[in-house]
Amino acid sequence: MHRTDAVTEPVRDAPLISNRFLAALTAVIATLALLSLGISLFGKRIGEQWALADHSDSHDALDITIGIDRLRLAANTIRFEEQRQSGTSERVDLALLWPEMTGYTRENRRRFDDVSIAGTLVFLQLSQSTMSRDMSGRVEPIYAHLFEGATESGPHGLALHRFRHGTGYDDEVLLTAKRPGKPDYAVRCLLPTHDSAASSNDCQRDIHLGRDLTVLYRFSSTLLADWEKIDTAVETYVGSQIVTGPASRTPQKRANTARNNSL
Structure with missing residues (x-):
């Protein structure tokens, strides 16, 4: 009786992290990075506006x-x-x-x-x-x-x-x-x-x-x-x-609600 030894194929370990998962993770990281940059830029802009408060740095x-x-x-x-x-x-x-x-x-x-x-x-x-x-x-x-x-x-x-x-x-x-x-x-x-x-x-x-x-x-x-x-x-x-010359004759006035402390 002839004995035939079974040839065993080596078991291949499945990768712990699939390529699809890596791609998804990379996309998430990229998205978070963009969000972080956006928040940073937005925060800087808001911070500048808060810093100005009711002031203006315009020389117009x-x-x-x-x-x-x-x-x-x-x-x-x-x-x-x-x-x-x-x-x-x-x-x-x-x-x-x-x-x-x-x-x-x-x-x-x-x-x-x-x-x-x-x-x-x-x-x-x-x-x-x-x-x-x-x-x-x-x-x-x-x-x-x-x-x-x-x-x-x-x-x-x-x-x-x-x-x-x-x-x-x-x-x-x-x-x-x-x-x-x-x-x-x-x-x-x-x-x-x-x-x-x-x-x-x-x-x-x-x-x-x-x-x-x-x-x-x-x-x-x-x-x-x-x-x-x-x-x-x-x-x-x-x-x-004060600009010399006649003042402009505009009929309408901008109302001013701020208090005027007369002396």
């Missing part, structure tokens, strides 16, 4: 008419987005770096956004005049009748006048200074005590410029040492933005 010049005064203002100096358009407006609010008197840039973002840096900005509000006298012109006929007590020595060579309680200026003081050949300087302030820090706009003053423009400007009481420089800088800056 906007032609804005307030009453009978026409101004040309850079977009990055205007505080509120809804005001950044050419045309006729009731008022425009500006934020300028001190002492540069320039608008917002990304490089100076922290100086605009960090409220703990009190003395870095000057805020301007431009509107058509509603009173015949500016703050300096109201000292004798109005404010002087509201004072209480003797005139005191104020900060940085300024005279300090306190208001009577109930006059509407509670906790505020009026600081004044003589100016040769000019009306007395006058500014209203909420001076900080040892219990409260100065804010970025606890002093305010208004002046008349152009043909019929009132410029109300605010700054930190920490800058009172520069009161004369600030007044000159505001007058020079706004004066340089």
Whole structure:
């Protein structure tokens, strides 16, 4: 009897990971990579928008008419987005770096956004005049009748006048200074005590410029040492933005809902 030995074929191990699985895995990884890149780019864009907040770094010049005064203002100096358009407006609010008197840039973002840096900005509000006298012109006929007590020595060579309680200026003081050949300087302030820090706009003053423009400007009481420089800088800056010639006669005005603190 012949014995035939069976020839055994070697057993081939099946691959642990199939080519099809590898292809699918590669596709998933590629998709995730693209998604990650997209999220990164989107996040960067959103981050830039958040960083801008309500600011603009555009230097585009906007032609804005307030009453009978026409101004040309850079977009990055205007505080509120809804005001950044050419045309006729009731008022425009500006934020300028001190002492540069320039608008917002990304490089100076922290100086605009960090409220703990009190003395870095000057805020301007431009509107058509509603009173015949500016703050300096109201000292004798109005404010002087509201004072209480003797005139005191104020900060940085300024005279300090306190208001009577109930006059509407509670906790505020009026600081004044003589100016040769000019009306007395006058500014209203909420001076900080040892219990409260100065804010970025606890002093305010208004002046008349152009043909019929009132410029109300605010700054930190920490800058009172520069009161004369600030007044000159505001007058020079706004004066340089006024366009000579007749204002455009546009019948419609853009309504402005922001609060206007008249003095």
